[in-house]
Every structure is written in C-alpha cells, then in structure tokens.
Amino acid sequence: MxxxxxxxxxxxxxxxxxxxxxxxxxxxxxxxxxxxxxxxxxxxxxxxxxxxxxxxxxxxxxxxxxxxxxxxxxxxxxxxxxxxxxxxxxxxxxxxxxxxxxxxxxxxxxxxxxxxxxxxxxxxxxxxxxxxxxxxxxxxxxxxxxPALKKFPTMGFDIVNRSAIIYDKGTEPFxxxxxxxxxxxxxxxxxxxxxxxxxxxxVQSLQTCQNEILEAFETVSRQTWKVKNSTSAELIARGRARKEAGEGVGTGSGGWPVV
Ligand SMILES: NC(=O)c1ccc[n+]([C@@H]2O[C@H](COP(=O)([O-])OP(=O)(O)OC[C@H]3O[C@@H](n4cnc5c(N)ncnc54)[C@H](OP(=O)(O)O)[C@@H]3O)[C@@H](O)[C@H]2O)c1
CATH class of the missing domain: 3.40.50.720 (NAD(P)-binding Rossmann-like Domain)
Incomplete structure (x- = not known):
C-alpha cells in the first residue's frame, strides 16, 4: 500500500x-x-x-x-x-x-x-x-x-478538595x-x-485502578485524602435516573456521558 x-x-x-x-x-x-x-x-x-x-x-x-x-x-x-x-x-x-x-x-x-x-x-x-x-x-x-481523566471530573477524584469516592473495592482494573x-x-x-x-x-496509555490513582495523588500531594465509599450499582442507578429525566448519556457538554 x-x-x-x-x-x-x-x-x-x-x-x-x-x-x-x-x-x-x-x-x-x-x-x-x-x-x-x-x-x-x-x-x-x-x-x-x-x-x-x-x-x-x-x-x-x-x-x-x-x-x-x-x-x-x-x-x-x-x-x-x-x-x-x-x-x-x-x-x-x-x-x-x-x-x-x-x-x-x-x-x-x-x-x-x-x-x-x-x-x-x-x-x-x-x-x-x-x-x-x-x-x-x-x-x-x-x-x-x-478517555482522559480530565474529561471525567466526576470519576471519583476531587483534586481541589483532596477527596475521593472509591467505587466497589477500588481494585477493579480499567x-x-x-x-x-x-x-x-x-x-x-x-x-x-x-x-x-x-x-x-x-489502544491504551495505561491500565490502572482507582486505589492506584488515589495512592499516586496522596504521594504527590503528601496528604491523606478524604475517602468516601460507594458502589458502581449506585452510580448506574443515578445515571439511569438522570437519563429518565432527559439528561442521559450523550446529553452532557460536548456529548460526554453524564452520571
Ligand atoms: N469512548 C468514550 O468515552 C468517548 C468519549 C467522547 C467521545 N467519544 C467519541 O469520539 C468521537 C468524537 O467525539 P467528540 O466528543 O470529539 O465530538 P465533539 O467535540 O462533540 O464534536 C466534534 C465536531 O463534530 C462536528 N459536528 C458536530 N455536530 C455535527 C453534526 N450534527 N453533523 C456533522 N458534524 C458535526 C463539529 O465540527 P464542525 O463544526 O467543524 O463541522 C464538531 O466540532 C465520537 O464518535 C464520540 O462518540 C468517545
């Protein structure tokens, strides 16, 4: 070719x-x-x-x-x-x-x-x-x-307030x-x-899990972050409720998923 x-x-x-x-x-x-x-x-x-x-x-x-x-x-x-x-x-x-x-x-x-x-x-x-x-x-x-964590600020990490929501065990790889x-x-x-x-x-830039990301944030900020635990089932239920209300996947800014 x-x-x-x-x-x-x-x-x-x-x-x-x-x-x-x-x-x-x-x-x-x-x-x-x-x-x-x-x-x-x-x-x-x-x-x-x-x-x-x-x-x-x-x-x-x-x-x-x-x-x-x-x-x-x-x-x-x-x-x-x-x-x-x-x-x-x-x-x-x-x-x-x-x-x-x-x-x-x-x-x-x-x-x-x-x-x-x-x-x-x-x-x-x-x-x-x-x-x-x-x-x-x-x-x-x-x-x-x-794609890019930057585009998913709701993925669980609040960098400004040094807090994280860890879903399920936090060890699930993605x-x-x-x-x-x-x-x-x-x-x-x-x-x-x-x-x-x-x-x-x-393609992938990395394979990781939420706990690894939290550890990296704590290391670079030299601070223990506040952690709240939740489940992916709760996240899915919330996403479905928003979809029912007409705010579902694809209707976020620029078409990014809304949860
Ligand atoms: N894997 C994931 O999680 C993920 C996340 C985000 C996006 N994606 C996918 O990546 C691809 C690009 O998404 P994106 O977020 O980069 O797109 P975007 O920023 O929403 O739009 C890109 C461009 O598409 C053109 N466009 C918008 N509406 C159009 C229409 N009705 N007809 C024709 N062209 C139109 C516009 O270009 P002009 O104004 O120059 O015509 C716009 O600048 C999509 O397939 C999307 O589903 C995947």
Missing amino acids: ASIRKVAIIGAGGNFGIPITKALRTAGFDLTIISRLESQTKLPDDIPVIRTTYDLQGLTAALRNQDAVVNVVGPAGLPLQKTMIDAAEAAGVQRFVLDDFGRAPSQTGLPDLEPMGASRREILEYARQKASSNLAFTWSAVAIGI TGVTLAGIGQSVVGILQQPDQTANKHLC
Whole structure:
C-alpha cells in the first residue's frame, strides 16, 4: 500500500479532533480540515479548511486527492458516516479512519449503551463490506476504553478538595487513554497503513485502578485524602435516573456521558 501523506480530518475542532489534529500536524502529515457550512467551531488558522455540504456530491469533491480521511465528528454527526465513507471511496481515498473511539467490538457493556454499540457495529460492517468489494478502499478504527481523566471530573477524584469516592473495592482494573494518546494512535495507523488496514485496534496509555490513582495523588500531594465509599450499582442507578429525566448519556457538554 502506498504511504499516506495527505489527510483530511472531519471534526477537527472537537474534544478528540483537537489532539488528533495536533498529533497529525506534529507527525508531518499534509492536513486539510473538512467542516460544515454552518459550523461555528473554532479551527486552526494555519490549516486549509474546506466548508461543504455533507452530502455525497459535496464530500466527494472535498475529499478528492486525499490519501486518508479521519472522521471524528461528534455523536450528532454519526448518522452521516455512511455518506462520508461512500464519498471517500468515490474520491479514491485509500484509508478511512472510522468515527468510533469507543469500546472494542468484543467488549460487552451496560444494556443502556446497546443502541450506541449497535449503530457503531453497523458502520463497522458497512466499512468491512466496502473494503471487501473494493480492494483500493481500507478502513481502521480505534477502541480507547476510558478517555482522559480530565474529561471525567466526576470519576471519583476531587483534586481541589483532596477527596475521593472509591467505587466497589477500588481494585477493579480499567484501561485509559490520554488525549495525546488518542492523537498518537491515529498517527500510528496512518504511518503503518499495511499493518493497520481493515483492523479495529485497541489502544491504551495505561491500565490502572482507582486505589492506584488515589495512592499516586496522596504521594504527590503528601496528604491523606478524604475517602468516601460507594458502589458502581449506585452510580448506574443515578445515571439511569438522570437519563429518565432527559439528561442521559450523550446529553452532557460536548456529548460526554453524564452520571
Ligand atoms: N469512548 C468514550 O468515552 C468517548 C468519549 C467522547 C467521545 N467519544 C467519541 O469520539 C468521537 C468524537 O467525539 P467528540 O466528543 O470529539 O465530538 P465533539 O467535540 O462533540 O464534536 C466534534 C465536531 O463534530 C462536528 N459536528 C458536530 N455536530 C455535527 C453534526 N450534527 N453533523 C456533522 N458534524 C458535526 C463539529 O465540527 P464542525 O463544526 O467543524 O463541522 C464538531 O466540532 C465520537 O464518535 C464520540 O462518540 C468517545
């Protein structure tokens, strides 16, 4: 497969778009940002921007001469992804990085999140079929687990007040990815197109648990933190109550889960 140099990024000014764009730029890719005609998003001044309608014709014209597309639009734009894939194929793009950045396909989650998982699996299948019927088109997707602690201030740690809520035993392991790590994962995909073609890749910056994070905070602050214990069952019940009240997953600021 030819090496990838020219990269179009859709959704460059978002939560994940910013660190991905920064990482791609640092890695030396030739970037173009694709944005909606009506967009009010602040975008970098020094990267070319194509503003277009998000239909097949507009997107195909915008994506011509690009080697790869990175799609990182917010949840409201996800229904457009099949059109974006069709446009990338029509424009002769060789790699489409899917707007996934969620769980690995093998991971099971809460039934409440199933509709989100189902729509992502549908897109994955669509990209798979496209790649099997057209060998010039390839896709990649990234599973990130829990993103940046900074984006989840309610995850249990109150740095200002030196207090923590520890759920269950606090020893349950989870993986996490920094925002810089998310950017680096996309760079890795595009720098190694043969190894990453038609693959859903799982990335992590670290594997840890709440007790380890608490210990690290106590060590660097040289202070014993106030600890309150709770359970994941309570957290889930609270999240479900908020969802019932119309404040559920995806309705937080920037689409971040609300608990
Ligand atoms: N694993 C996790 O926990 C986790 C957490 C957060 C996000 N994610 C996933 O990461 C991806 C990106 O999320 P994000 O939070 O970075 O997105 P975001 O910041 O909410 O939005 C990114 C960009 O999407 C574009 N956009 C917004 N609404 C749109 C619409 N209706 N149609 C088309 N484009 C639209 C805008 O770009 P323009 O204004 O330039 O058009 C916006 O700047 C999503 O797939 C999201 O589900 C996963």
